[in-house]
């Protein structure tokens with residue numbers, strides 16, 4: 080059996096999964112060849128398996144460096160639940176316990192050992208000698224970005240790991256992280272002195288998270304409504320201040336929600352208790368400052384709410400990323416007000432450091448811009464992290480919205496000429512006051528004499544704000560990065576001013592329910608009642624084993640059971656997440672529950688409907704060495720140019736045909752491909768006027784208005800050609 084077949088077997092039998100995800104297989108193959116590498120995967124992507132499977136194939140011991148004691152324990156519990164021999168060493172254990180673990184490791188009774196970075200190379204307590212004596216096969220450095228002072232989470236104790244390569248030159252090292260920009264990546268490779276390393280980067284897109292932004296006006300009633308629809312689910316609400324978390328948690332409790340506050344000012348034992356109860360699903364909602372989250376791996380967090388504006392996109396992405404680690408559909412909700420931006424600006428001023436203040440201000444403005452987008456929020460996030468993305472994701476509030484568009488050409492002309500008349504030297508509010516002919520003292524006398532003064536008096540201040548944001552989103556205007564940003568014209572402004580182009584603007588927006596097409600639970604419908612019973616059984620088992628419920632089985636596994644109704648242990652093996660040991664330990668109990676339910680409801684098994692799940696594949700680069708990777712769009716383009724049809728490309732790349740079409744539409748937009756290659760002239764002629772009528776923000780409106788024969792793909796391609804300027 081080849082080693083990769085062996086890896087596949089372990090994936091199925093030990094972990095209960097059918098296929099590898101993202102770059103797992105490539106990384107594992109590389110590690111099995113005893114070579115160094117860096118693995119970048121988003122939270123919940125499945126980094127651990129990349130070193131856990133090699134650990135089981137190699138003869139010796141795998142040493143995993145992990146920064147947080149709570150995470151070590153969780154990982155070890157999860158491995159043991161699958162019948163894998165693992166242990167951790169940390170200061171919470173007695174000398175005797177530690178001695179026993181080291182003896183077990185020497186005797187080859189342990190395959191993986193988790194240690195803190197400071198412990199690893201510490202001289203004096205004999206651990207280094209221990210490592211030299213036992214047969215170490217692999218070092219895995221988790222949260223590897225902590226070694227870089229460029230990162231947002233530098234930990235000095237990680238610096239010691241720089242000596243690892245020198246001390247153990249022949250033992251391969253795998254470094255893993257979910258957050259690393261180019262600079263940090265390079266830093267990790269250098270600091271760890273990895274030898275001819277490969278880097279495996281997966282897409283950072285969190286496809287199972289839907290992003291929403293709502294105005295903060297009427298915050299509390301809106302939040303209540305949001306939470307009421309998610310009564311049974313776990314979530315985190317982030318607030319800026321400690322006092323804010325306490326008062327909100329209190330309000331929520333008085334309104335009958337099971338909520339607790341968490342911040343660094345709360346006494347340690349109380350804080351740990353809150354966290355523990357949250358992990359065990361005994362507390363549903365944690366209202367926290369950003370102090371919360373680092374040390375937890377809870378996979379079934381279904382929503383993350385931001386009650387206040389985060390300081391930057393990095394923080395926002397990391398915090399929202401705590402939702403949906405298990406891959407099930409989850410939501411991120413941000414409540415936004417411009418007053419928050421002003422408030423936050425005061426917070427981030429660093430008195431004696433104007434340079435740093437400038438960087439932080441810029442980051443805050445980028446965050447505020449995200450909140451005010453009228454274009455796809457996912458695209459903005461991915462582009463922020465230098466990753467290409469299609470224009471429409473279909474699962475953010477903007478993409479899900481129906482926009483009422485108006486012909487905003489005249490409005491845009493008024494706005495742009497006001498900016499121009501004010502010499503591009505004023506901010507949005509002043510410009511709006513100017514347009515509305517404000518009599519305020521702040522309005523300069525010389526401005527009152529200009530022709531443009533007051534030409535926008537017929538439009539309310541709020542509407543102007545919406546229009547300006549839209550104009551910025553669409554690139555007709557931009558804002559400077561000053562503390563008080565000024566409006567500037569762009570290269571496209573002139574076309575508007577000279578009447579060479581028309582402008583569609585958003586009048587109102589209504590968010591539709593997501594179709595949940597991306598959610599794994601949407602692939603099948605499942606028995607809700609049975610699901611609740613399964614959860615209860617899981618909780619009982621977990622409590623008696625004294626571990627969180629998710630260590631026993633994940634929510635997605637229970638959903639599959641409730642959907643496919645396995646009625647024999649053989650059927651149960653087909654459920655994702657049920658490895659051999661778990662079948663042996665718990666299979667019978669869960670099976671009895673399902674059988675009983677099926678009998679009562681007169682149902683038969685649906686296991687034959689279960690296809691081995693096609694796991695998410697890398698949608699970003701293929702295998703890379705640091706530096707030059709081919710992005711996924713490019714791979715599709717190359718295949719298209721070889722004359723391969725969309726469906727065939729989709730099959731070969733194990734992506735959906737929709738995704739492939741999106742890639743190709745991207746190249747229609749850049750002008751590299753022609754729309755005529757994909758859509759017949761007759762259809763193009765039908766679609767173009769509809770785009771003019773409805774704008775291109777909601778493909779659905781165009782679809783609704785078009786003949787049935789017109790598909791979303793047809794529309795997408797024609798929209799791309801219009802955007803390319805060749806339309």
Ligand code: ADP
Pocket residue numbers: 096097098099100103120121122123124125126127128378404405633655694
């Ligand atoms: P990360 O460390 O990247 O945040 P984990 O390693 O904790 O992610 O994995 C997240 C979840 O995904 C875990 O529940 C894990 O068991 C599951 N998982 C990992 N690989 C696969 C796979 N190939 N198929 C299905 N589930 C997987």
Ligand code: ZN
Pocket residue numbers: 454455456457458470471472473474475476477478479
């Ligand atoms: Zn979107």
